[in-house]
Amino acid sequence: MRRVLLLALFLAAFWPTAANAAVPCRNRIYNDWYADGKIATSYPISCYRDALKHVHSDARVYSSLVDDIKSAMRGALEREHGDKKVPTQIGRGLSGLGGVKAKEVTLHPSSSKVKSARTQETSTVAASATSSSGGIPTPIIVLGAIALLLAAVGAAGTGYRRFHRR
Numbered sequence: 001m002r003r004v005l006l007l008a009l010f011l012a013a014f015w016p017t018a019a020n021a022a023v024p025c026r027n028r029i030y031n032d033w034y035a036d037g038k039i040a041t042s043y044p045i046s047c048y049r050d051a052l053k054h055v056h057s058d059a060r061v062y063s064s065l066v067d068d069i070k071s072a073m074r075g076a077l078e079r080e081h082g083d084k085k086v087p088t089q090i091g092r093g094l095s096g097l098g099g100v101k102a103k104e105v106t107l108h109p110s111s112s113k114v115k116s117a118r119t120q121e122t123s124t125v126a127a128s129a130t131s132s133s134g135g136i137p138t139p140i141i142v143l144g145a146i147a148l149l150l151a152a153v154g155a156a157g158t159g160y161r162r163f164h165r166r
Helices: 002-014 025-036 045-053 057-062 065-080 120-129 138-165
Strands: none
Touching: 025 045, 025 065, 045 065, 057 065
8 A cells, every 4th residue: 555655756746737838839939930020940840840730820810930930940940951041030020011111200209219129010010100191081081971971871760761751
């Protein structure tokens, strides 16, 4: 009985748990890309394939992640076949985000200036805050006009019904 208890305690203490599980290599590729928009060509080919299978739909649509993973995988294959001219990192980098460049922007008079060269979201905010168009966007004006027109038609219909009931 003591041996079974001792064995159970030993297994409970040293059995690997989910918290000790290794990070999937696809996550290392994603983290590598999210850091600077480039991927190293030093991962195993199976990691690139796994990363391509698990790319989220928003990253697939709004970024160059899939193209950069494919390019890095081609580079890793060439490196495995002895090509020494393959760059260590492949990708568009932050300059490949559709021409969006980070700028210093004052959001309101009491705020400090915002600098960003690390994330697309911040640079998009910076670019939109410096745009020359001011005021309310045109689609909002059109939707507001349609809403007012529908409210007026509804009021006219209600007035018409009340007038004919008397």
